[in-house]
Amino acid sequence: MAELRWHPLIGDWVMIASHRQGRPQMPKDYCPFCPGSGVVPEDYVVYKHDNDFPALSQNPPRPDDVANDFFRVKEAYGKCEVILYSPHHTKTLPELPLWHIEKLVDLWQERFSAISADKKIKYVFIFENRGEAVGVTMPHPHGQIYGYSVIPKKIELEWAQAKKHKEETGECLFCRMLEEEQTDGRRVIFENDYFTVFLPFFSEYPYGVYIMPRRHLQNICQFTEAEKRAFAAVLKETAGMLDSLFDYQFPYMMCMHNAPVNLEESDAHYHFHVEFFPPMRSADKIKFNASSETGCWAHCNPTAPEEKAEELRNAHKKFCENKG
Numbered sequence: 001m002a003e004l005r006w007h008p009l010i011g012d013w014v015m016i017a018s019h020r021q022g023r024p025q026m027p028k029d030y031c032p033f034c035p036g037s038g039v040v041p042e043d044y045v046v047y048k049h050d051n052d053f054p055a056l057s058q059n060p061p062r063p064d065d066v067a068n069d070f071f072r073v074k075e076a077y078g079k080c081e082v083i084l085y086s087p088h089h090t091k092t093l094p095e096l097p098l099w100h101i102e103k104l105v106d107l108w109q110e111r112f113s114a115i116s117a118d119k120k121i122k123y124v125f126i127f128e129n130r131g132e133a134v135g136v137t138m139p140h141p142h143g144q145i146y147g148y149s150v151i152p153k154k155i156e157l158e159w160a161q162a163k164k165h166k167e168e169t170g171e172c173l174f175c176r177m178l179e180e181e182q183t184d185g186r187r188v189i190f191e192n193d194y195f196t197v198f199l200p201f202f203s204e205y206p207y208g209v210y211i212m213p214r215r216h217l218q219n220i221c222q223f224t225e226a227e228k229r230a231f232a233a234v235l236k237e238t239a240g241m242l243d244s245l246f247d248y249q250f251p252y253m254m255c256m257h258n259a260p261v262n263l264e265e266s267d268a269h270y271h272f273h274v275e276f277f278p279p280m281r282s283a284d285k286i287k288f289n290a291s292s293e294t295g296c297w298a299h300c301n302p303t304a305p306e307e308k309a310e311e312l313r314n315a316h317k318k319f320c321e322n323k324g
Contacts, residue, residue, distance in 0.1 A: 002015075002016065002017050002018075002054075002055065002056075002057065002060060002061055002076040003016050003060075003061075003063035003064060003073050003074070003075065003076050004016070004063075004073065004074045004075070004076050004149075004150070005071070005072070005073050006071070006072035006073070006074075008070075010153065011153075012152075012153040013074070013150050015055045015056070015076060016076075017054075017055040017076065031089055031138075031139075031140050033049070033082075033084050033089075033138070033140040033142065034087065034089050034140065035087050040084065040087075043087075044084070044087055045086070045087075045100060045103050046083065046084060046085060046086070046100075046103050046104045046106075046107045047083075047084040047087075047107075048081055048082070048083055048084075048107060048111055049081065049082040049083075049084060050080070050081055050082070051080035051081060051082050051144070054078075054079075054080035055076065055078075055080060055146075056076050056077065056078025056079060056080050056146060056147070056148065056149075057076065057077070057078065057079075057080075058077065058078070058079055058118065060075040060076045060077050060078075061075075061076075062075070063075060063076075074149075075149075077120055077149040078121065078146060078147045078148050078149050079115050079118070079121065079145070079146070079147035080144065080145075080146055080147075081111060081115075081144065081145045082142050082143075082144055083104070083107060083108065083111070083126075083142060083143045083144065083145060084140070084141070084142050085104055085141040085142055085143065086100065086141050088141075089139070089140050089141075090139075090141075091141055092130075092141050092239070092243075092249060093128075093141065093235060093236060093239040093240075094236055094237075094239045094240030094243055094319070096236065098229070098232050098233055098236065101232035101233075101235060101236055102228060102229060102232045104232070105220070105223070105228050105231055105232055106228075108126055108145075108220055108256075109220055109221045109223070111126075111145050112124050112126065112145075112219065112220055112221055112258065113221055115145065115147040116147075116261040116262065118147065119262050120149050120262075121147040121148065121149060121261060121262060122148060122149060122150055122151050122260055122261060122262055122263065123147070123148040123150070123151050123152060123155060123258075123260050123261065124145065124146075124147050124148075124258060124261060125145065125146045125147075125148065125152070125255070125256070125258075126143065126144075126145050126220070126256040126258070127143060127144055127145075127146075127253065127254060127255045127256065128142070128143035128144070128252075128253070128254040129143075129144070129253055130249075130250075130251055130252050130253070130254070131249065131250070131251025131252070132251070133251035133279050133280070133286060134251050134252070134253055134279060136251075143254070151260050155257065155260065158257065158270075159259075159260065159270060161173060162174065162269045162270055162271070163269050165269075166268075166269040172216055172269065172271055173269075173271070174212065174216075174270075174271030174273060175216055175271060177200075178196060178198075178212050178214070180201075181196070181198045181200070181201065182196065184201075186306045186309060187199045187200065187201060187203075187305050187306060187309045188309070189209060189241070189309060189312045189313055189316055190237065190241075190313070190316050192230050192233060192234055193226075193230055194213060194214055194215065194226065194227045194230040194231070195211055195212065195213055195214065195227075195230055195231060195234040196211075196212055196214060197209055197210070197211050197234060197237075197238055197241075197316075198210055198212070198309070199305045199308055199309045199312060200305070201305065203301055203305045203308075204277075204293075204299040204301055205276075205277055205278060205279075205281075205287060205301065206278075206280070206281045206282075206287060206301060206302070206303040206308050207242065207245070207250075207276070207278045207280065207308060207311075207312065208275070208276055208277055208278065209238060209276045209312065210273055210274065210275055210276070211234055211235070211238060211273060211274035211276075212271070212273040212274075213227065213231075213271075213272060213273070215227070216271055217271070217272050218258065218259040218267045218268070218270050218271070218272055219258040219259050219261075219272055220256065220258055220272060222272070235274075237316060237319065237320065238276070239252075239254075240316075240319035240323065241312060241315045241316040241319050242276075242278060242315070243319070244315040244316070244318045244319040244322070245283075245311065245312070245315045246280075246283035248283075250278060250280065251278065251279055251280065252276050252277060252278040252279075253276070253277040253278075253279075254274060254275075254276055254277075255274065255275045255276075255277065256272075256273075256274050257272065257273050257274070257275060258272055259272070281302060281303065287302065
């Protein structure tokens with residue numbers, strides 16, 4: 001079963017993908033993403049692999065016969081890809097050299113453009129789930145890309161707020177937010193010439209940092225060569241900073257927010273950025289989403305962002321000193 005079902009209470013589509021229950025937990029002595037498996041090339045730097053258990057497909061099955069004049073279904077049209085970061089089974093993002101991460105950015109850009117070329121696709125989502133704490137069943141370093149035929153609800157809300165702010169003030173909502181964070185300074189973690197890493201004023205997670213380009217741009221394909229190199233550096237340092245917090249491989253969800261694609265209206269009011277959702281609230285405690293967060297979307301951060309920003313600055317300094 002693979003289809004989209006309409007959620008009338010919130011105006012959103014839910015992916016139903018019961019076939020994904022069969023995803024295997026990989027045995028410790030085998031990895032399909034390592035050279036020699038017969039699944040991937042014998043020699044690669046970064047690599048795109050079509051997801052073996054896709055929730056979305058460009059040749060989707062016909063939806064189950066469960067709809068009526070109230071309950072709506074549609075085909076689970078889209079694209080699901082796995083992006084392999086390295087042929088080395090244990091190499092994580094902070095451990096890769098900058099030239100290697102630049103190759104990864106190249107591949108993200110290539111796949112964003114390729115998936116966007118399908119006019120049925122309305123949103124391209126680049127992301128990484130890292131660690132068992134967020135449900136990862138495949139330890140080989142990788143991320144994923146989903147191409148949706150609809151705009152996901154969170155992106156729809158961001159899009160609407162950014163558009164409203166632009167119409168009311170004439171300025172970019174994201175640029176203003178970044179300006180305010182830089183002016184205040186207490187939640188800024190580190191910067192390079194093109195990107196700023198900060199823990200937002202409204203952070204829902206204790207260590208939920210954002211990466212934002214200083215230049216106003218809408219998607220990852222608009223980077224200059226200098227911005228691409230700077231983005232590779234900021235990704236390496238952000239992931240390394242999180243690992244340095246408690247001296248172990250820190251679990252997280254890394255979510256790149258690009259503007260929607262294939263729309264008739266302009267996307268000029270949107271601003272590319274990256275959001276991290278690390279589940280840990282301390283070295284040995286997970287911040288679970290309980291009733292308030294899950295049932296009402298009323299988030300409660302049990303920590304002060306200004307205090308956690310100081311922890312992150314120290315962790316960033318530690319990572320930079322160790323890698324040097």
